[in-house]
Amino acid sequence: MDLSVRIGTLTLQNPLIAASGCFGYGVEYADLVDLASLGGVAVKGLFLEEREGHPAPRIVETPAGMLNAIGLQGIGVRRFIAEKLPELRARQATVIVNICGTTLDEYVELARILSDADGVAALELNISCPNIKEGGITFGCSLNGTFDVVSAVRKVTRLPVVPKLTPNVTDVSSFARAAEEAGADAVSLVNTFLAMAIDVETRRPKLSNIVGGLSGPAIRPIAVRMVYECRQAITIPIIGMGGIADARDAIEFMIAGASAVQVGTASFVDPFIWPKLLDGIRSYMERHHVARVADLVGTVDTGPAAPERSGA
């Protein structure tokens, strides 16, 4: 059974990636999860510099989902390389570094620095964080911005470049196309949905940042639709995510068109989810006689069955 997945020049041993911002810098989980057994570890979004992020409350639960407004607290790229990367390398993790900038130059500099570091497998460009104005969302909500940041980074690195798209747009597939045209090796989607919760007793927002990003099972059907749409628009691989909580959900994303998947919120609920997901995918493949996990990708059958589909 072949579980491997190709993202540009990178081969992941399996399609399961810990989602950025949901797995710390990976090292927090080193004693709980065999990092080497994951397809990849997308570490918490990094800026060039250290950031303290937003004050608490930073998270609030909503029906089948959660809002977060962490504000990209982080140790900055240099401390990451010095303090975290060695352990990740020692644990044989496939490290995907999620990078965030305020300007195009910052993305380029981050890409340069990380390309020189040992043990980085790919760059995920966070141009979709809904929680901070500077988190690249200005790039992520404009087709030109998306194109520009991807091509600028593309020029300075040999690492696979994977822009992470926001779902908070009218037509996500046009952003996927812009990314592809700019030379991306893959796209990640979705980041969180801009959302809000209000405490009716105090009439104050439940998050210190007023708005935050919605993740978790609640968003899964929207994310699956977006993966499906993008699969039809581009030929580079898609890394799909949004609410995956079990193997069936992961397979749903792959059938919709994702070559690999990330899991975030559900790994909060069950930090030991990884081997369960892998076993579930394996037994599904056995049951359905699928030899290579890549053979599942984009196989959704929208064929006959619906004669009145166009709305008679």
Next chain:
Amino acid sequence: MDLSVRIGTLTLQNPLIAASGCFGYGVEYADLVDLASLGGVAVKGLFLEEREGHPAPRIVETPAGMLNAIGLQGIGVRRFIAEKLPELRARQATVIVNICGTTLDEYVELARILSDADGVAALELNISCPNIKEGGITFGCSLNGTFDVVSAVRKVTRLPVVPKLTPNVTDVSSFARAAEEAGADAVSLVNTFLAMAIDVETRRPKLSNIVGGLSGPAIRPIAVRMVYECRQAITIPIIGMGGIADARDAIEFMIAGASAVQVGTASFVDPFIWPKLLDGIRSYMERHHVARVADLVGTVDTGPAAPERSGA
């Protein structure tokens, strides 16, 4: 205690409206719910002509939500006026008719016909149905289209005109502004989120229409955020909806900026929800010494408390 709500020239006795497509033509519920006790009844989306809609399966449950792709099955405006409106009038329902067209002319004709009918309180322009290409979504996803359809309908009717906005856009508040500029008396938001679910055993979409609209508690935090954004962009009333399942949720929408609210999916779970919602709002107003429900609208306090809000 004053629960009344003004929408243009119309006064609703309270802010609770049965959401379009979730309450049939209202008559189905006449023996279960005192229709006269509702602020309004938004009937199922009507085209000029009868439509059969999509084949089953039309609905599928998702975490804390549901997808639907009904495809606007309906009896057409003339049969509605002849067969349903008299009973609604007899039951003293405040009838909001949700209208859908393929062309601008169809909206105009629907508005003309309904303006001449006795017992119609307002028109809700469905320019946001995600399930059919002709359901006005081409208008609802373009600022010009939204402006044009609202101003065309505005010219031919004295009834309050309430375009219903889609959440599947990058910046919903610009659509609210276009609607306001075109002369809308209020805006309704949100319609459902375009979404998808796949049966992994068959690899087929779970809906006959492939994609459908996500509603229910899952979407509430996104809908609340959109109401909050629109409240800052326009001065006409907002009718808010998306996942309201109890009085607290309804109040959350009002505090975010909605003058009235619609309830759809939750009324499937509990068809007897209406008096419970009203009691809950009343006791909240008592507890918080709110004399007029209108005094709650848009009172979310985003004031001090978050010094690092801009993302230090």
Next chain:
Amino acid sequence: MPPVDVAAEVTSNQPLSADYNVLTLAAPAIAAAAAPGQFVMVKAGLGHDPLLRRPFSVFEVLRDARGAPTGISILNKRIGASTELLYAARQGQRLACLGPLGQPFVPVDPPVEAWMVAGGVGLAPFAALGESLSGRGVRATLFYGARRAAELFYLDFFRDLGVELVLTTEDGTAGERGRITVPLERALASRALVTPGAPPMIYACGPEAMMAAAAKLAMRYHAPCFVSMERTMGCGLGGCYGCVVAVRGPHGRAHHVRSCLAGPVMAGDQILWD
């Protein structure tokens, strides 16, 4: 009478197999009004996941010693989130239960015979129907197919009512091996030879393919046939238009009717089986 919503206490939960159980619910008002073939909408679990209620046929109408209706039972088959919770429901727990809903089976009177055709959990409406038929003195047969012998339930119940049993299992562990529509067809054919012009009334509930086959056999042998359609339901009350079945429309065109109002029991010859 309009349906009522009851916070029904679970008075017992009887497992029948690893997947099937019978829940009895205290709900006198529903029990008093329910007719065989009608259904209830049950909310399993608190919170919003699972979100919607689920439709269940009224299995038995429960009565106290004096015959007064006290509640209903449902035959539950575990296939997903809600039915899983109902399989694990505990005595004393309360479940929101709305009903009775929908169109019941159209009853017959002697000398017309009644043939009930059940596949798997499709047995659900036939306990109540069998009782009603036996009360009317109608000669009744239950054609009942399941995967294996251990999934054929309530046989003694039907025997005690005087209902004749024709059984099939997919693995041959009880009755004939194969599909239930095979003995049904045989019976129709032989009856047509023996007593032509006196077809039985056929009632069917089970997988859609089984019901389609039964309905087509009935048409072939000119027997009336009612089936209990299964559709995902949003509301059970006609509000959502989620539960439609395609039937022959006024001008020969397909027409979508809501199975929660026009059904679940519908005339088999009106349905556009695909």
Next chain:
Amino acid sequence: MPPVDVAAEVTSNQPLSADYNVLTLAAPAIAAAAAPGQFVMVKAGLGHDPLLRRPFSVFEVLRDARGAPTGISILNKRIGASTELLYAARQGQRLACLGPLGQPFVPVDPPVEAWMVAGGVGLAPFAALGESLSGRGVRATLFYGARRAAELFYLDFFRDLGVELVLTTEDGTAGERGRITVPLERALASRALVTPGAPPMIYACGPEAMMAAAAKLAMRYHAPCFVSMERTMGCGLGGCYGCVVAVRGPHGRAHHVRSCLAGPVMAGDQILWD
């Protein structure tokens, strides 16, 4: 030892009031490793609503007749969806329980005295801490405030340990009327007069305003103070950065630390109370 995740059986559910209960959970591995002040992450309910686990202090460490750890208890206060489900949990049910997590209270040894300051459900970490202190022979006092007499729990438990009790209630139905920080301040002041230079160790858990007041009093009287911070937690493992507390940073600036890793027990004088 890294934390473990146990499908812990509920071995009992003891209601203490209309809002409080104590759940005992079979979880030997967690019990064996837990130190006072640590917490567990518990998943209430199946399905995705509620979605996340919730943090609960280890209330008691349960042992069998031979003293071997068998499980833990949690003191649960019903305030929302998950705590509602835990209030209603039934014996025999299983709950996913991850732990032990976080930094425990830093213990003291005689002759240092220990003063525990609890507000409401903030009592939770002090049963285990009281036991541990009493095992070390530390003289301990529990300052314990609640809304009313009926919400002061486990008093005999602490008395049996030899812990001195100072009680307050908001309505005056037991102990002094008012806030628990009032007698705390009085005690600190009088002790400073009587035995200056020998401050007690102060441990506080309760509403943030109470802990802030206790921490500030401690600073004023030069007593060491640890508080157990309460933040909404996504993961409990350092993965989400949801649970931060603002502390004095390296260059005097505010610095956010994750209370699930650096806490929940933290030095009161390091926290930037607002």
